[in-house]
Amino acid sequence: MSGPAGFPPAARAIQKGDRRALARTITAVENGDPAAVPVVRALYPATGRIPMVGLTGPLGVGKSSLLNALVGLLRGQGKTVGAIAVDPSSPFSGGSVLGDRIRLERRADDDGVFFRSMASRGEAGGVAASTREVARLLEAAGFDVVFVETVGSGQADVAIREIATTSVVVLVPHLGDEVQTLKAGLFEIADVFDVNKSDLPGAELAARDLTELANMGTTRDNWNSRVVRTSTTTPSGIPELWEAITAHERFLDETGARVAGERRRLAAEIAGRLRDRVGRDVTDRLERDTELRRLLDQVVGRKVDPWSAADRLYRDWYRAR
Amino acid sequence: MARRPKPTPIRVLIAKPGLDGHDRGAKVVARALRDAGMEVIYAGLRQTPEDVVRAALEEDVDLIGLSILSGAHMALFPRILALLKEQKADKIPVFAGGIIPDEDARRLKKAGVRAIFGPGTSLEEIVSTARRLARGAA
Numbered sequence: 001m002s003g004p005a006g007f008p009p010a011a012r013a014i015q016k017g018d019r020r021a022l023a024r025t026i027t028a029v030e031n032g033d034p035a036a037v038p039v040v041r042a043l044y045p046a047t048g049r050i051p052m053v054g055l056t057g058p059l060g061v062g063k064s065s066l067l068n069a070l071v072g073l074l075r076g077q078g079k080t081v082g083a084i085a086v087d088p089s090s091p092f093s094g095g096s097v098l099g100d101r102i103r104l105e106r107r108a109d110d111d112g113v114f115f116r117s118m119a120s121r122g123e124a125g126g127v128a129a130s131t132r133e134v135a136r137l138l139e140a141a142g143f144d145v146v147f148v149e150t151v152g153s154g155q156a157d158v159a160i161r162e163i164a165t166t167s168v169v170v171l172v173p174h175l176g177d178e179v180q181t182l183k184a185g186l187f188e189i190a191d192v193f194d195v196n197k198s199d200l201p202g203a204e205l206a207a208r209d210l211t212e213l214a215n216m217g218t219t220r221d222n223w224n225s226r227v228v229r230t231s232t233t234t235p236s237g238i239p240e241l242w243e244a245i246t247a248h249e250r251f252l253d254e255t256g257a258r259v260a261g262e263r264r265r266l267a268a269e270i271a272g273r274l275r276d277r278v279g280r281d282v283t284d285r286l287e288r289d290t291e292l293r294r295l296l297d298q299v300v301g302r303k304v305d306p307w308s309a310a311d312r313l314y315r316d317w318y319r320a321r
Numbered sequence: 322m323a324r325r326p327k328p329t330p331i332r333v334l335i336a337k338p339g340l341d342g343h344d345r346g347a348k349v350v351a352r353a354l355r356d357a358g359m360e361v362i363y364a365g366l367r368q369t370p371e372d373v374v375r376a377a378l379e380e381d382v383d384l385i386g387l388s389i390l391s392g393a394h395m396a397l398f399p400r401i402l403a404l405l406k407e408q409k410a411d412k413i414p415v416f417a418g419g420i421i422p423d424e425d426a427r428r429l430k431k432a433g434v435r436a437i438f439g440p441g442t443s444l445e446e447i448v449s450t451a452r453r454l455a456r457g458a459a
Contacts, residue, residue, distance in 0.1 A: 020378060023379055027381045090358075093357065095330065095360060096355060096360050097363050098360060098363065101364050101376060102363060102364060108371035109371065116380060
């Protein structure tokens, strides 16, 4: 949108590899600082090209250790890696302990890795509201691959699908019988299943159940989910995990599913942004605008129902424009 | 019209530089800061000064807390302060806790460590000092 003259200096700095500018812009994005908006917008055209790999799964399955192992593997191949690890914010204090960094083993002078911890800040679904934008910033900063490690997920935490091009669902032996794998939610989003801690007994059975699940049908993109087994202590299976991820990335390119997925994600993003904005706007008006306060009074007094009130607002405030 | 701005959480790095393995104190402080509404990046054990500074810059923290019980503070802390300065990041306040003799504490404060907490310091004092240091850093 803006020409080179309007290109924000921070955006230029990020593209030139300035890690401080990157770190500060991430903070601004997280904080909803309006100053970050032109930067994120300017960098948007430089995104959407690299693998964005989501690592999700219940707490304690070893996502951070796997992330560390994958970072090590890719650095060995000369690839640069950006990583985001999300941990939960307290619903009580708003604070958080972001502890995924302790698994990271890398040379402090290695500029080929950038690791950022994020708190979920009240967002459900496994990532923070701004995680997608931060992932884009990492891509714009030039990293070859970006990983997003979610909050330890429950059965229904699938928000990573709105960010990742490949979603890895990490599990461990003895998480439940094969019926668990049929349940909706988490098991549906896996492009790759990883049975981690595969040095433990039961790994073979878990992998068999997941393979059976994967053979029953494809994902929504018609991809046959892969099942791999890893252990970060032995270590074993890490190259195989990366191979499964890249196989899915190749599939996305060969079948056109990458573009289709981008369209789906971006349509949802546009709708989501508009929904947030309109929702905030309406909430605000219902409090401040005299006419709308009266409307709300009527709904509270059961004179007008909420459906009619919404219709009226939509007609008067949004549809006309 | 504008959304009421939520206060942005203070981001603080808690790290244990050096080679001692006693991280209970660091964990207790991390938890107290969490309960005070801060986002605590817990970097854990055996961090080199370079690791600490790297983490502080990537995580863009407002504050750095160092815990040490090994006795190597006179070697490690000045190195961390020097690296921060080298990176033009010496505005990030550094505080410390652990077993640090008074004489050393005096010298470290002179070198730029903003607060030093010995055994028996109340968590309230640590939290309020951390908050004051972080706010002053902006």
